[in-house]
Amino acid sequence: xxxxxxxxxxxxxxxxxxxxxxxxxxxxxxxxxxxxxxxxxxxxxxxxxxxxxxxxxxxxxxxxxxxxxxxxxxxxxxxxxxxxxxxxxxxxxxxxxxxxxxxxxxxxxxxxxxxxxxxxxxxxxxxxxxxxxxxxxxxxxxxxxxxxxxxxxxxxxxxxxxxxxxxxxxxxxxxxxxxxxxxxxxxxxxxxxxxxxxxxxxxxxxxxxxxxxxxxxxxxxxxxxxxxxxxxxxxxxxxxxxxxxxxxxxxxxxxxxxxxxxxxxxxxxxxxxxxxxxxxxxxxxxxxxxxxxxxxxxxxxxxxxxxxxxxxxxxxxxxxxxxxxxxxxxxxxxxxxxxxxxxxxxxxxxxxxxxxxxxxxxxxxxxxxxxxxxxxxxxxxxxxxxxxxxxxxxxxxxxxxxx
Numbered sequence: 373x374x375x376x377x378x379x380x381x382x383x384x385x386x387x388x389x390x391x392x393x394x395x396x397x398x399x400x401x402x403x404x405x406x407x408x409x410x411x412x413x414x415x416x417x418x419x420x421x422x423x424x425x426x427x428x429x430x431x432x433x434x435x436x437x438x439x440x441x442x443x444x445x446x447x448x449x450x451x452x453x454x455x456x457x458x459x460x461x462x463x464x465x466x467x468x469x470x471x472x473x474x475x476x477x478x479x480x481x482x483x484x485x486x487x488x489x490x491x492x493x494x495x496x497x498x499x500x501x502x503x504x505x506x507x508x509x510x511x512x513x514x515x516x517x518x519x520x521x522x523x524x525x526x527x528x529x530x531x532x533x534x535x536x537x538x539x540x541x542x543x544x545x546x547x548x549x550x551x552x553x554x555x556x557x558x559x560x561x562x563x564x565x566x567x568x569x570x571x572x573x574x575x576x577x578x579x580x581x582x583x584x585x586x587x588x589x590x591x592x593x594x595x596x597x598x599x600x601x602x603x604x605x606x607x608x609x610x611x612x613x614x615x616x617x618x619x620x621x622x623x624x625x626x627x628x629x630x631x632x633x634x635x636x637x638x639x640x641x642x643x644x645x646x647x648x649x650x651x652x653x654x655x656x657x658x659x660x661x662x663x664x665x666x667x668x669x670x671x672x673x674x675x676x677x678x679x680x681x682x683x684x685x686x687x688x689x690x691x692x693x694x695x696x697x698x699x700x701x702x703x704x705x706x707x708x709x710x711x712x713x714x715x716x717x718x719x720x721x722x723x724x725x726x727x728x729x730x731x732x733x734x735x736x737x738x739x740x741x742x743x744x745x746x747x748x749x750x751x752x753x754x755x756x757x758x759x760x761x762x763x764x765x766x767x768x769x770x771x772x773x774x775x
Contacts, residue, residue, distance in 0.1 A: 430489065497750075539614050590741060634668055667690055672684065
């Protein structure tokens with residue numbers, strides 16, 4: 373092995389999953405130095421995941437209780453459609469966070485293989501390394517006389533300071549009359565490096581705007597996290613972007629995007645969900661009707677991220693039968709839906725292939741994102757303020773291949 377060129381050893385090791393690479397660190401010092409080298413860590417994330425097809429999923433499988441299952445799913449790539457056999461492994465959080473009172477409702481990521489889970493508590497995870505870190509609580513209070521009804525989170529990476537950040541926008545309502553004061557927001561930012569929260573000056577917000585709660589798919593592109601928003605009947609829809617590097621907000625104009633009923637050619641009630649286009653390094657919007665057992669999905673994209681005039685309708689897919697709600701999207705044509713029976717469905721638009729994955733989530737709890745193997749660790753130094761734990765990995769007892 374000592375005679376092998378270093379670049380050849382590197383190419384061989386990038387083909388191994390993180391679990392095996394962790395063992396390889398103990399082989400010799402040169403391998404340890406190679407695997408922990410920042411260049412190898414970055415290169416590994418790009419190369420290893422090119423041909424991998426796995427999902428990172430959260431769900432509440434039971435009718436009672438809030439307990440959330442966190443799992444990694446894989447399937448038989450040789451089966452082209454129908455009900456695919458799944459391999460599913462559960463990531464069990466530490467005991468104190470593995471109860472009906474601890475739960476998660478949204479996935480954000482992957483961002484260099486790191487995921488943010490919104491819930492009680494908010495956490496960062498690297499499932500490849502089985503790392504689970506609880507975010508500290510913000511000590512800020514809302515302005516006197518106000519309460520917050522909804523919180524809108526964003527998660528991303530600051531490449532300039534090598535920092536992972538979580539931003540949260542809170543809409544403020546007057547306690548006196550239960551009315552929302554137009555354009556009134558509170559904004560806070562969590563830094564992984566400092567393990568602390570701080571206020572973001574609300575004067576940086578490009579008011580006015582509102583945020584649509586239906587836009588819940590992780591959309592981090594060009595150093596920016598994005599939310600689908602609305603201004604008023606005159607201006608219409610916008611995209612609100614927050615840059616994780618310079619910590620500035622920006623409003624991105626979008627054209628009038630409506631959904632036309634395929635049979636009547638009239639506009640109908642629709643969902644508009646903001647999504648990332650990983651292969652194009654830009655953002656898009658998926659538009660589909662709220663009602664109906666068969667749906668068409670119109671896919672719009674901003675071809676040039678910096679050009680607000682470059683929005684085009686890229687393609688449409690459908691009709692797709694008995695599909696209810698979009699819960700994930702990755703690449704440029706892989707859709708993750710929640711079926712009418714609350715089963716997770718993967719639709720591959722390129723070859724019109726539907727995979728009915730045997731995973732279920734009650735009460736609209738199922739969320740899914742692409743799973744990416746990563747060597748980026750959440751453990752930095754010996755800082756006692758970080759609550760970073762190890763997760764155990766066990767087979768999914770609820771998966772029933774014969775169902």
